[in-house]
Amino acid sequence: xxxxxxxxxxxxxxxxxxxxxxxxxxxxxxxxxxxxxxxxxxxxxxxxxxxxxxxxxxxxxxxxxxxxxxxxxxxxxxxxxxxxxxxxxxxxxxxxxxxxxxxxxxxxxxxxxxxxxxxxxxxxxxxxxxxxxxxxxxxxxxxxxxxxxxxxxxxxxxxxxxxxxxxxxxxxxxxxxxxxxxxxxxxxxxxxxxxxxxxxxxxxxxxxxxxxxxxxxxxxxxxxxxxxxxxxxxxxxxxxxxxxxxxxxxxxxxxxxxxxxxxxxxxxxxxxxxxxxxxxxxxxxxxxxxxxxxxxxxxxxxxxxxxxxxxxxxxxxxxxxxxxxxxxxxxxxxxxxxxxxxxxxxxxxxxxxxxxxxxxxxxxxxxxxxxxxxxxxxxxxxxxxxxxxxxxxxxxxxxxxxxxxxxxxxxxxxxxxxxxxxxxxxxxxxxxxxxxxxxxxxxxxxxxxxxxxxxxxxxxxxxxxxxxxxxxxxxxxxxxxxxxxxxxxxxxxxxxxxxxxxxxx
Numbered sequence: 487x488x489x490x491x492x493x494x495x496x497x498x499x500x501x502x503x504x505x506x507x508x509x510x511x512x513x514x515x516x517x518x519x520x521x522x523x524x525x526x527x528x529x530x531x532x533x534x535x536x537x538x539x540x541x542x543x544x545x546x547x548x549x550x551x552x553x554x555x556x557x558x559x560x561x562x563x564x565x566x567x568x569x570x571x572x573x574x575x576x577x578x579x580x581x582x583x584x585x586x587x588x589x590x591x592x593x594x595x596x597x598x599x600x601x602x603x604x605x606x607x608x609x610x611x612x613x614x615x616x617x618x619x620x621x622x623x624x625x626x627x628x629x630x631x632x633x634x635x636x637x638x639x640x641x642x643x644x645x646x647x648x649x650x651x652x653x654x655x656x657x658x659x660x661x662x663x664x665x666x667x668x669x670x671x672x673x674x675x676x677x678x679x680x681x682x683x684x685x686x687x688x689x690x691x692x693x694x695x696x697x698x699x700x701x702x703x704x705x706x707x708x709x710x711x712x713x714x715x716x717x718x719x720x721x722x723x724x725x726x727x728x729x730x731x732x733x734x735x736x737x738x739x740x741x742x743x744x745x746x747x748x749x750x751x752x753x754x755x756x757x758x759x760x761x762x763x764x765x766x767x768x769x770x771x772x773x774x775x776x777x778x779x780x781x782x783x784x785x786x787x788x789x790x791x792x793x794x795x796x797x798x799x800x801x802x803x804x805x806x807x808x809x810x811x812x813x814x815x816x817x818x819x820x821x822x823x824x825x826x827x828x829x830x831x832x833x834x835x836x837x838x839x840x841x842x843x844x845x846x847x848x849x850x851x852x853x854x855x856x857x858x859x860x861x862x863x864x865x866x867x868x869x870x871x872x873x874x875x876x877x878x879x880x881x882x883x884x885x886x887x888x889x890x891x892x893x894x895x896x897x898x899x900x901x902x903x904x905x906x907x908x909x910x911x912x913x914x915x916x917x918x919x920x921x922x923x924x925x926x927x928x929x930x931x932x933x934x935x936x937x938x939x940x941x942x943x944x945x946x947x948x949x950x951x952x953x954x955x956x957x958x959x960x961x962x963x964x965x966x967x968x969x970x971x972x973x974x975x976x977x978x979x980x981x982x983x984x985x986x987x988x989x990x991x
Contacts, residue, residue: 517544532565532579550630551591558585575612586623593630615649634677641672659739668692681705681712682723696732701725709762718770721761728756745786752790757798757820765806771969776864776907778857781829781837790827795820806886813883817851818844833860846882849875864907868976872899877921894921898956903979910975911962914983917955921988959986 506527510520523538539557544550564579620642627637647666655661674686687700703725705712712722735749781788798820805812820843826835839855850873857866877892884890900915961982966975 517546518542519544532563534560534562534565536560548593550593552593553588553590555589556587557583559583573612574610575614578613578615580617580619581615582619582621583623584621586620588623588625590625590627591630592627592636595631610653613649613651616647618646618649620644629677635675636677638675639671639673643670644668657742659742666693678703681707681716681720694734694736696730696735698730699728701727701730709764713764713767716767719763719765719767720770721763724760726758727754730754740787746789747786748789750791751794752792753794753796754798755796757795757800759798759800760803761801762803762812763805765804766808769969773968774971776857776866776972776975778837778859778861778864778866779907781827781859782862784829787830788828789830791825793822793824793827795822795824797821804883810886813886815883816845816847818847829859831859833858845872845875846879848879849873866903866905868903870899870901872896875899892922895919896921901980901983903976905964905966905975905979907968908966909962910964910966910979911960912964912979912983913958913960914980914987915956915958916984916987917957918988957987959983961986 507525510522514520519542521540522536524536526535527533537559539555539560541555541557542551543553545552559582561582561584562578562580563582566575566577569575569577623639623642623644625637625639625642626635628634629636645666645668646664649662649664651662655663669691670689671686672688674684674689676684678684683704683706685700685702685704686698689698690696703723705722705724707715707722709722712720731751731753732749733751735747737745737747740746775783798817800817800820801814803812803814820841822839822841824837824839826837828837836856836858839853841851841853841855843851845851851870853868853870855866855868857864875896877894877896881891884892895918897917897919899917902913904911961979964979964982967978
């Protein structure tokens with residue numbers, strides 16, 4: 487009896503293996519092709535091993551390969567037969583994929599339905615997997631039309647625990663529940679669009695923590711080439727960030743349709759940003775919303791309690807004249823704390839920015855900014871305080887762009903700007919001395935003494951008026967150019983206050 491029973495078990499195992507091999511060979515849809523070197527099944531331990539797997543998804547109409555998977559080994563351990571027979575539950579102890587290489591060929595002309603499984607049969611089983619693991623995986627997504635790389639992730643290790651699939655989870659945007667997500671990869675490349683690429687160094691996502699290392703955002707073209715191929719103005723980026731950390735993040739879907747993302751803290755460490763714009767290219771006349779409107783009109787729910795920018799260096803350059811180099815504005819040792827970056831908080835909670843930096847490499851600058859994302863008028867308040875600023879440092883921007891050179895010192899500057907998306911007002915207070923405006927000739931090298939002398943007739947040499955070292959002025963009704971940036975709005979207010987303070991009335 488014992489011998490017969492053992493023979494029967496081995497026969498059953500042989501039958502089950504044959505049926506599985508037959509199913510893979512003959513029962514799979516024609517659009518799914520699977521090959522492998524060998525298959526090992528052990529019904530005693532409930533384990534399955536398949537080696538050297540190649541799986542291809544073929545387009546039903548195009549007959550082209552949509553996706554491929556190459557895998558050194560697939561291991562499934564401890565499949566529970568009793569649970570399946572009694573509770574209609576497929577219970578697996580562990581699933582492991584070794585050295586998978588995934589290639590996905592994205593073709594915008596092919597409908598998304600072509601990438602979905604061919605079978606429409608409902609799956610009424612419950613699946614429980616104690617652990618799922620991918621060792622040393624690589625993912626590549628190619629754009630078929632452009633024959634270019636869209637996404638590449640190398641040397642990926644990924645794991646999940648307590649995975650469950652049932653009738654309830656199948657109706658969710660993410661059709662499974664799980665715990666202990668852990669993802670580590672060495673490098674990531676992502677094509678953000680037609681002009682910019684994003685890369686990451688060795689990074690990790692573990693449960694509710696994200697740690698991205700060596701993030702870069704770069705324009706894929708040179709400055710000259712970008713100016714040649716774009717039809718309207720566009721910034722040229724060269725941004726490097728040492729790390730980006732998100733703490734205790736949560737995500738999901740509200741009403742099973744609207745994506746939600748929440749985190750108490752995001753930290754950008756040591757960003758180094760060089761931004762360049764060629765103003766000789768045709769202006770981009772599209773409307774530029776203020777930050778409050780941008781947040782308010784996001785198509786998903788965002789809640790960031792606090793966003794930290796630490797030890798940043800930022801430079802912005804504009805090229806205005808074809809025969810001159812671009813003018814540059816610098817912000818060094820840039821520290822910012824931004825609170826309530828969100829479109830979910832209710833009034834009177836406001837988004838606030840607190841900024842400390844060195845302006846033009848030497849002048850301490852402190853600024854604060856606040857607005858209520860729920861205010862449809864986009865009411866905001868911006869305040870700034872600048873310590874001793876040598877006027878000559880501004881020449882790095884003014885000479886190549888405006889053909890003007892300044893001399894003198896701005897000892898102390900205070901400004902407060904309040905307004906909406908339409909109009910604003912500035913209150914401006916400044917202390918300065920020995921101030922001169924020098925207008926240059928067309929070559930930008932020699933003084934135009936005639937125009938300079940006329941300009942200085944209207945410019946006060948210092949701020950000593952009415953026995954006060956400061957000049958205080960206000961200017962109302964400053965109209966926003968809505969096809970210009972948010973920072974242009976701050977600049978035209980500051981310029982209005984500066985001109986009124988320094989010219990004779």
